[in-house]
Amino acid sequence: MAAGPILIGIPGYELDERSRQQLLHPAVGGVVIFTRNFNNKSQLIELVKSIRDVGEPRPLICVDQEGGRVQRLREGFTPLPALDTLGRLYAEEPVRAVDFAYRHARVMAAEMLACGIDLSFAPVLDLDRGSSVIGTRSFSGSTNTVVQLGRAYLAGMHDAGMKTTGKHYPGHGSVAADSHTDDVADQRSLAQLECEDLVPFEQLAENLDALMIAHVVYSQVDAVPAGYSSKWLQNYLRQAKGYRGVIMSDDLGMHAARVAGNLAERCGQCLAAGCDLALVCKPEDVEELLMQIDQPRPNAGHAITSLYGQCRLSHAEMAAMDSPGGGEWRQWQESLRRLT
Numbered sequence: 001m002a003a004g005p006i007l008i009g010i011p012g013y014e015l016d017e018r019s020r021q022q023l024l025h026p027a028v029g030g031v032v033i034f035t036r037n038f039n040n041k042s043q044l045i046e047l048v049k050s051i052r053d054v055g056e057p058r059p060l061i062c063v064d065q066e067g068g069r070v071q072r073l074r075e076g077f078t079p080l081p082a083l084d085t086l087g088r089l090y091a092e093e094p095v096r097a098v099d100f101a102y103r104h105a106r107v108m109a110a111e112m113l114a115c116g117i118d119l120s121f122a123p124v125l126d127l128d129r130g131s132s133v134i135g136t137r138s139f140s141g142s143t144n145t146v147v148q149l150g151r152a153y154l155a156g157m158h159d160a161g162m163k164t165t166g167k168h169y170p171g172h173g174s175v176a177a178d179s180h181t182d183d184v185a186d187q188r189s190l191a192q193l194e195c196e197d198l199v200p201f202e203q204l205a206e207n208l209d210a211l212m213i214a215h216v217v218y219s220q221v222d223a224v225p226a227g228y229s230s231k232w233l234q235n236y237l238r239q240a241k242g243y244r245g246v247i248m249s250d251d252l253g254m255h256a257a258r259v260a261g262n263l264a265e266r267c268g269q270c271l272a273a274g275c276d277l278a279l280v281c282k283p284e285d286v287e288e289l290l291m292q293i294d295q296p297r298p299n300a301g302h303a304i305t306s307l308y309g310q311c312r313l314s315h316a317e318m319a320a321m322d323s324p325g326g327g328e329w330r331q332w333q334e335s336l337r338r339l340t
Contacts (some may be wrong), residue, residue: 003029003057005271005300006289009281015050019283023054024298025290026296029304030060031115032281033071041076041115048116060304065108065120068229077111078333080104081340083124086149087140089339094148101139101149103332105156113161113311114318121212121231123153125200126173127164133178134168141173144198150200154207161312166204167212168250169237170226171197173282179215179256189220202241210246210307211237213275215256228260235272246303248277253285264292276303 004027010019031051038044052058064070068247086104090097105123112120125146128138139149152316154164174197177184177293186193194202201211213227221236222229227249233290237243251257252266260266263285277300313321318328 003299003301003304004297005029005277005303006297007032007060007062007277007279009034009283010037010286011283013037013043014047017053018052020050020289022290023051023059025293027290027293028059029277029300030062032279033061034259034281035064036124038073038075044073045115052116053179057203057301057305060119060307061117062119062121063112063117064122065112066122066124066137067104067108070137073112078107078336079340080108080336082136083139083149084128084136085339087128087138087142087145090140090145090149098148098152100335101152102156105153105334106160107156107336109157109160109162109309110223110311110313110317111321113309114313114321118309119163119165119210119307120157121165122157123150123166123168124168125150125204126168126171127197127200129174129196130176131173131178132176134173138173143196145244146200147203147239150204151207157271158207159312161310163307163309164207165210165212165248166201166208168214168216169201169211170214170218170232171201172214172216173197175216179250181252182255182299183217183259184215184225184256185217185219187219190218193218205241205243206244208245210248211243212248212250213253213270215250225256225259227257227275228266228269228273228330230273238274246276246307247274249275249279251279251281253280253282262292263289267293268299271298275299 006027007030039254067080076330086101124137126134126138128141155163175186222231226232249270258267
């Protein structure tokens with residue numbers, strides 16, 4: 001099985017035959033899990049196992065489990081506070097907030113890994129400066145707060161055995177429009193961005209295994225959204241900044257991504273610009289895209305395997321996750337519930 005660069009969404013609680021065939025397509029390298037794929041934890045584990053069993057290299061399995069309003073898996077999992085809760089706590093009790101950022105990340109990652117999910121697209125490193133889609137998903141509007149809490153969060157994910165994904169590079173938090181539903185443009189100069197939105201990504205770069213790119217046009221840098229821009233991805237991020245992690249697009253089905261044409265053209269342009277992986281999350285978009293592709297895609301084997309997770313929980317710790325007497329692990333879960 002070839003490892004293609006496209007991560008796809010599937011329709012239901014089970015891996016139906018059509019989705020299984022899509023996973024065998026040479027352009028496809030993994031799956032993004034959504035709420036539509038989750039009924040309960042046992043069902044989720046069976047779904048993940050069926051995806052893993054499709055072939056080798058095994059598909060990368062991902063999810064958005066940020067906390068707050070973006071937590072795809074809820075019943076049976078720890079309710080996670082939105083990241084801005086940690087930012088507000090940091091303003092009053094910075095040491096406690098840093099500890100909670102680590103706990104948040106480690107609990108989230110451990111729960112996902114225990115179900116066989118490799119990667120949660122986290123953390124959000126955007127600044128909270130007026131975006132309608134970021135808002136409470138951000139730690140704060142302060143670069144220092146985002147850096148301090150982000151560093152602890154990344155450590156928690158790594159200690160659990162999960163790779164990290166900073167989003168939405170180079171920063172979506174300072175423009176009001178939502179790229180899911182609108183075209184989004186940021187008129188600031190690169191120098192302004194380097195003093196503001198780019199700061200967390202720059203200072204935490206060594207601990208970021210992947211970056212998810214915003215569908216935002218930074219008009220003083222390039223005329224196309226950053227995910228389609230070789231100026232951003234190759235000239236700036238790879239060459240000027242020396243970033244060596246995985247670069248992935250946001251969902252190519254979003255409104256702001258449509259500027260590049262049909263789904264095959266969007267996919268081709270983001271890969272040509274420098275993305276290693278491309279997300280196509282709606283099942284109807286996946287079907288349309290795979291019908292449009294008439295040539296092999298680049299092999300993304302290294303990008304896929306570099307993001308595999310490795311659950312580091314002991315058998316005792318895994319048992320404690322669902323046990324009322326689960327000791328310190330259970331206390332961590334309960335402390336996050338109380339903070340929520």
